[in-house]
């Protein structure tokens with residue numbers, strides 16, 4: 108039966124199997140209220156793949172690897188990629204006015220090396236890592252003489268492909284300070300698109316990663332995990348926080364979104380702000 112003429116209504120049992128699959132693979136908990144939304148989204152995948160039933164699509168999608176285009180399309184239906192540069196003002200004020208001046212001064216006094224590694228986890232289309240890079244370029248004197256790496260990761264392959272283009276529309280740019288726009292981005296004359304300049308792109312790289320798994324990377328001085336764990340339940344948050352603990356250098360800082368709901372899982376950290384923690 109072609110998917111266009113699909114009469115089948117998804118059963119609660121089928122929906123539960125899908126919700127379980129999503130949870131097991133991504134940590135995202137689909138609440139009972141979201142199940143109608145999920146069934147509408149699944150119908151769209153059936154229509155687009157031409158697979159004629161919910162069981163058949165389940166059989167297909169559950170065998171796919173994280174990097175398979177259909178798995179990615181399936182995930183796109185259930186994840187939100189909402190992001191923009193300089194989202195959550197307080198975080199960037201702290202980065203620009205406190206953290207970066209402090210490490211620059213420490214380097215000037217030869218109390219630390221001129222190196223900095225930052226992780227932007229669940230970075231979606233790259234707005235967050237490019238915000239971090241622009242703060243570094245704007246606030247670290249002679250940044251080009253430092254060894255700086257900003258790694259952006261996300262589970263979504265399509266989102267990362269977009270991130271790698273280092274281009275942003277006017278909506279994404281709305282909170283970028285005027286002097287940063289001028290110094291670190293160029294606007295294409297034909298379209299309303301801003302491109303990050305080499306001063307930023309040379310610092311940033313991207314890699315696909317599922318937060319539920321350990322990330323094989325050297326430790327970072329600073330980790331951002333924002334607007335993603337809100338979709339996870341407690342055991343999944345715990346798994347992610349466990350992995351992140353191993354990714355931070357001693358005294359490394361962790362910035363979390365205001366609604367992440369992880370404060371009770373960060374007992375081993377020193378709380379500097381409701382959204383800022385330091386590894387002990």
Ligand SMILES: C[S@@+](CC[C@H](N)C(=O)[O-])C[C@H]1O[C@@H](n2cnc3c(N)ncnc32)[C@H](O)[C@@H]1O
Nearest residue numbers: 133187189190229231262263317318333334335
């Ligand atoms: C709302 S965006 C947040 C973007 C950015 N951090 C910000 O605050 O603007 C959430 C991102 O989390 C990603 N995501 C969801 N589950 C994930 C997982 N298990 N591992 C890695 N990324 C995940 C989604 O693909 C999506 O791009």
